[in-house]
Structures are given as structure tokens and as C-alpha cells.
Amino acid sequence: MPLKFDLSKCTGCKLCQLACSSSHYEVFNPEKARLKMIHEYNDDGIRIASKSCILCKKCEKVCPVGAITNNGRWMIVDEAKCIGCGTCVDNCPTKIIFLNEKKSTICDLCGGEPQCIEWCPKGVISLKERKGASA
Amino acid sequence: MNSLTGKILKVDLSSGQISDMKTPVEWVDLYTGQKGLGSRILMEDVSPATEPYSPENKVVLTTSVMGGTIVACSSKLAITTKSPLSGTISDGSVGGHTGAELKYAGFDAVDIKGKADKLSYLFITDEKVEIRDAASLKGLGTFAVDAKLKEEIGDEELKILAIGPAGENLVPYSCISSEKYRQLGRGGIAAVMGSKNLKAIAIRGKLDVCVNDLKGLLKYSKEVTERDEVTADDNEIYDLGTTCLVDYSQESGLLPTRNFQEGTFEDAEQINGQAFKDVRKNKKGCFSCGIACGNYVEEGDTSVEGPEYETIVLGGSSIGNGSRKKLIEFNSICDDLGLDTISAGGTIAYMMEATQKGVHDFDIRFGEMDKALNMLEKIANRDGIGDEAALGSKAMSEKYGGEDFAIQVKGLELPGYDPRGSWAMGIAYVTAPRGGCHMSSYPIAEEAWGELDPFTFEGKGKLVADMQNSQFCKFSMGVCDFWPIDDETLGRLFELSYGGEWPADKVYKTGERVFNLQRMFNIMAGFDRTEDKLPGRFHKELLKAGPPKDIAYTKEAFDAAMDEYYAYRGWDERGRPTVEKLVELGIEPKFIEAYKAVL
Numbered sequence A: 001m002p003l004k005f006d007l008s009k010c011t012g013c014k015l016c017q018l019a020c021s022s023s024h025y026e027v028f029n030p031e032k033a034r035l036k037m038i039h040e041y042n043d044d045g046i047r048i049a050s051k052s053c054i055l056c057k058k059c060e061k062v063c064p065v066g067a068i069t070n071n072g073r074w075m076i077v078d079e080a081k082c083i084g085c086g087t088c089v090d091n092c093p094t095k096i097i098f099l100n101e102k103k104s105t106i107c108d109l110c111g112g113e114p115q116c117i118e119w120c121p122k123g124v125i126s127l128k129e130r131k132g133a134s135a
Numbered sequence B: 001m002n003s004l005t006g007k008i009l010k011v012d013l014s015s016g017q018i019s020d021m022k023t024p025v026e027w028v029d030l031y032t033g034q035k036g037l038g039s040r041i042l043m044e045d046v047s048p049a050t051e052p053y054s055p056e057n058k059v060v061l062t063t064s065v066m067g068g069t070i071v072a073c074s075s076k077l078a079i080t081t082k083s084p085l086s087g088t089i090s091d092g093s094v095g096g097h098t099g100a101e102l103k104y105a106g107f108d109a110v111d112i113k114g115k116a117d118k119l120s121y122l123f124i125t126d127e128k129v130e131i132r133d134a135a136s137l138k139g140l141g142t143f144a145v146d147a148k149l150k151e152e153i154g155d156e157e158l159k160i161l162a163i164g165p166a167g168e169n170l171v172p173y174s175c176i177s178s179e180k181y182r183q184l185g186r187g188g189i190a191a192v193m194g195s196k197n198l199k200a201i202a203i204r205g206k207l208d209v210c211v212n213d214l215k216g217l218l219k220y221s222k223e224v225t226e227r228d229e230v231t232a233d234d235n236e237i238y239d240l241g242t243t244c245l246v247d248y249s250q251e252s253g254l255l256p257t258r259n260f261q262e263g264t265f266e267d268a269e270q271i272n273g274q275a276f277k278d279v280r281k282n283k284k285g286c287f288s289c290g291i292a293c294g295n296y297v298e299e300g301d302t303s304v305e306g307p308e309y310e311t312i313v314l315g316g317s318s319i320g321n322g323s324r325k326k327l328i329e330f331n332s333i334c335d336d337l338g339l340d341t342i343s344a345g346g347t348i349a350y351m352m353e354a355t356q357k358g359v360h361d362f363d364i365r366f367g368e369m370d371k372a373l374n375m376l377e378k379i380a381n382r383d384g385i386g387d388e389a390a391l392g393s394k395a396m397s398e399k400y401g402g403e404d405f406a407i408q409v410k411g412l413e414l415p416g417y418d419p420r421g422s423w424a425m426g427i428a429y430v431t432a433p434r435g436g437c438h439m440s441s442y443p444i445a446e447e448a449w450g451e452l453d454p455f456t457f458e459g460k461g462k463l464v465a466d467m468q469n470s471q472f473c474k475f476s477m478g479v480c481d482f483w484p485i486d487d488e489t490l491g492r493l494f495e496l497s498y499g500g501e502w503p504a505d506k507v508y509k510t511g512e513r514v515f516n517l518q519r520m521f522n523i524m525a526g527f528d529r530t531e532d533k534l535p536g537r538f539h540k541e542l543l544k545a546g547p548p549k550d551i552a553y554t555k556e557a558f559d560a561a562m563d564e565y566y567a568y569r570g571w572d573e574r575g576r577p578t579v580e581k582l583v584e585l586g587i588e589p590k591f592i593e594a595y596k597a598v599l
């Protein structure tokens, strides 16, 4: 169940990223969030975009040591196995995987209670139900 | 562990030396962050007698102690200096994401002095701090600086503070653009940057911000933002932003029109909240803010974040302009040139009235927007009459006459509220430390738009002083104006982020201490009660429509209210804080000694 975004409502406050970094690392740091909202002015006006895990599972396929698996709802990194080689980072099509302290870091849906959804003040983020998924 | 980074970056542009110092905990405990800390850092070695454009003056950036955390609306950035326009201490603040970015770069504050030998910009990241050559940015508008630096450095998320041609050309009401579309620094902080050959500051940070009690903060922060409906969808500030005030001011008969000659504007509906909502493309929120008051609008070829209420007045009704499109252009041109919309509009309004009245023919009349937009360029480039208009309405009126209608206090042009329609606003204007400004207190919310009688001075001295103290603690401890937070909640958030004990009375005292510290600076810079005065117009002329119609705002009544204000503050009859008051507030002895020497 990847995250989905109604970008028309996003105001760029980054509360989602703060919720993500604080729930996983006990710090506030948007750079350590497993999702990213872009809300920047440029010459054409304003650019609003989101980056998050789309559950394509490419990381699982490319990981040379089999550290990444999934449970059908989110990806799971086995930190003991992860060697910090960055192959997943390089192959992530949305460029959202990063290494933190040499370990691969991917959205884990906060174990089923997504904190970004909980904290977004504008109701931008929700869970995309997959076709055929049972209730 | 607490929410400070623990470091202040020190930059001497003359020698090129870059160093850092530990953030003194005693300063934070007394003055907290932003406004308070900025004043304290400035006063550490800038004497109140300092010439604003001298290398000894400083540009001090201060973050909020709670900046970078999840606390709503808590990540503003303040910049403090001695103003070249008013000669007072002057701090401005800006929302957006720049304040948080500086925290993530590892600094609570940046303390800049000296003068670079050539045009430079400062590059601050968590990995390195550099003074870089800015020759290629010379003369550029702030929008181009933003785009160019992002491209050159290759990071669209850089947060850039930039000055435009107005700052480079030392217009004493030039201001700084932050992240392209947000502005700060009334009273010419950008000109002080210009005098230091500092064109821009580019910031990017990737470090952590920690707090004293994370679990407690997450829980409490969520609870109180919900309780205070900070994130509610029907929040009017979210719906319209500050543009909602146009209708309020019009109804209250205090919407400055044609240089404050009138208080209602026939075309108000064309430039009100709804009018700008019609051309809105997006909302934009500041870092960690659940409100998102910012409006990104587009009309024709012009886009801008805004216009905010004050710009709508000073670039609209007060210069006789009822065109939304021209207002958006006015806003965009000012932002790009790096001009304060309030002072630029106020000065042009003065010139229009002088022309209308035959006091002096500046060849510009109310409603002549093409000439007004052209004048902005002339001001920023110090071209022809623009060279004089660049000095502001006070300086112009001293030369050409019409001082009663140079609508300013201490040289700083007034924002969008006629004090004849909300009497305490007059006290607020004359006692605001940086000159005619609405940010140090906003009694209009209690008077014209609240329960109190706007046409009496009874109890208003106390009202304004109390509100100032609260605003000063909010703006020092670091919460945006649009969260009507109480001192107790603010103190609790501060405890969870920073630590220590911050009961409501200590929070309030902090605001009072910072207010008095700024007043001391101004007294030592040569100010006293004599300068706490409104332009003659307000006492001599009556408004002719709306609720304030024909109600006299007399100088005698005003002076009596000021007596009450000073007495309530514990200041003497000349408006100077007494030594006893300063001791009671715990202001540091070394400042009190210096202050005694000028009394």
C-alpha cells in the first residue's frame, strides 16, 4: 500500500517529513525523512512534487545480499544483512531510498500507522489501496 | 539535549575571517531567540551611536529556539541591525523555510560585521561556510539572484536571502527577499547589507535538530495546535491570508486612502480578499506551519506571493489605485528591486499629495500607476527625483514641506491602519522601537475589530504595553503572529523543546525585558519622548466617513494617554526606562551602566 498524495492541497510545510524523521530517529531533520515534498518557486511559477516509495520492489531485486524484502504492504530492510553498498539507492526510480549510518532506509509505513498521514494538516497524504487487496 | 544548535557563526567581512562561538546560555535564558537574541548579539559590540552604514554596524540573523522542530509556526528568522532610515534598533522577521534551514546548517545565529572589499555573498552549509565573489550578481533583482545561485550551486532547495538594486544603492528602506517571494527588514536592513558589499546569503543544512523531551513535545504540540484550531480548514487566515483585512478596515473607516486623507476607498472591493483569491494559483505555508497564510497569485505575466494587506493599502488605496493587476505589479516590482512596499508606497503617496496640494510638483498624482511603478525603478536606482524619494517621506517633507502629511513615525512610513479609527494604534505606532510599525502590537484587533471602544484612550496605554510585551515574547521565543497562543502554552512548548521552567509570568517578563532592551538602545542612540509622535494630520484633520467620522483625535488626549503609557511601563516622563525598572527586569549590569551614562 504505497502512499498517495493530493498535491493540490499541499502547502509545503514539511510537517510530514518532520513526523517521519522524529518517529524513526528521534530527531527533526527533513533530510532523514522517507518521503519528500518539494514546494519551490522557480521561473515557471511553483513546483510541487512528492517523492515516496511506490512499492516497485526494484530494491529487493537489486540488493546483492538480499537485505530487502517486503510483506506485501511495505518494504523491510534487514539492517544486520545490509552492507551499505548503496545499490538500492542508485536503482530506486523515485530516488527516495537513502543511507543512514550506512544502512538502507526505506519507508516502512511506520509499521502500519503512517505518521506523515497523521501529521499532515491538509489531508494531502493517504494510502493507495491496491486493486484486488482484501479489506 | 535541547533545540539549540549551540553555535553562533561569526563573519567579519573586512578581514574575511569566519569563526564560531558557543551560543551563550545566559543570553538565551534572558532574551530567548529571534528578536531578543538578535538585539542582544547586536548590542554586544555595536554601540547605539554607531553610524548605520559603517563597518562596525552588524547584520545579525537569529533563529527561533524552537526552529526546525515540529512546533507549528515556530521557525521564523529575524534579522537585526541599526536602521539607516530611523536610526533606531531595527529587526525584521520572515517566515518561510530559511530560519529552519539555518538551524539544520548548525547555527542558532549569524553575526556579520565589517565590509567586504568587493561584492560578495555568503554561502552557509553544514559542511562549509564561505565568503564568495558576487560580481556576476551585481545589479540583479532578487528574483534573478535566487534563480542564478540555485542554478550555479545546483540545488533547488537552497534558501536564499538576497538584496536587489535598492539595497546595493543604499536606499534606506530597501528590504531583503527570502526564498524569492518573502520579504523582511523594514527600515533598510538590505541597505546595511549593501553597505557591507553583501549581496546575498545562501543557506542549506542537513543536520539534526533535537529537543529536550521528544515524546512530550509531539503529544503536546499536536494537542495544542488542534485545540487552538491552528490547522482548521475554516481558519480565515488560511482561506484569505492577510487580504481578509481589507474589508475589515473599509467597514471600520480606517482604510488609508489617498495618503490617509480618507478612511474608506471607493474601489476597495476590487482589491479585497476575494479579488485576490480569484487569481490565486496556490497556497504556500511556512516551515512547520499548519495554517499556510501565503497566497501565490498570478495575473497577466506577473506572479507574486502576496500581496499582503499592507501592500494592498500602500500600493493600492493609499496611492489611489484600485487595480488588482497594477497592485500585483507594484508588489512584484518592489520585491524584485528589494524595496519595502510600505515605505515605497508611503513615500509615493506623500509625493502625490504634495503635487495635489501644490506644495511641490513632483509630477505624480493619485491613481497614476504607471508613473508610480516607474518611480519605484527610479528610487531603487537613485535616478533623478528617485534619488531624493529614496530617502523617504520624512526627509522629503523636511526639504519640500508638507510635514503634516508625511505619514511616518521616526522616519518609518506607517502601515495600513488610520489611528483615528482605532485610537490605541497611535500609541502602538509611536512606541514601536523601529518606528511606525504594526508588528510590536496590534490593538486594532481588540478595538475596531473587537469588543473595546476604539474612540477612547481610557486604559489604552496599559493595553498597548501589555500587548507589546506579549508580542515581544512571541517574536523572541519564536511563534508566528497568526497563532494566537497564550503565554502558558508558549512556555510549555519552550520547556519541552529547550528545557528549564517557563511559567507564563516568566514568558511575559521575557517580552517586557526585550522591549525595554530595545528602548534602552534607542534612548542611548538619542531618542526620547520627543520622537514618540504622530504626523500632524491625525490630530488636525477629521475623517469624513464611516465610524470615525468627525471624531477628533486630539493631541492633548493623545499626550495624556502617552503619560499613562510611560507610567505603566515604569518609564520617566521623558519616556526613558528608569534604572529601577531595568534592574527589576534583570537586564545585564553592563548595559545598565552604559545607559546610566547617557541619562
Ligand code: SF4
Pocket (backbone or CB within 6 Å): A016, A019, A020, A033, A034, A035, A052, A106, A107, A108, A109, A110, A113, A114, A115, A116, A117
Ligand atoms: S509512512 Fe512512515 S516511514 Fe513512510 S514516509 Fe510516512 S512517516 Fe515516513
Ligand code: SF4
Pocket (backbone or CB within 6 Å): A009, A010, A011, A012, A013, A014, A015, A016, A017, A037, A119, A120, A121, A122, A123, A124, A125
Ligand atoms: S504535511 Fe502535508 S501539506 Fe505539509 S508538506 Fe507534507 S504533504 Fe504537504
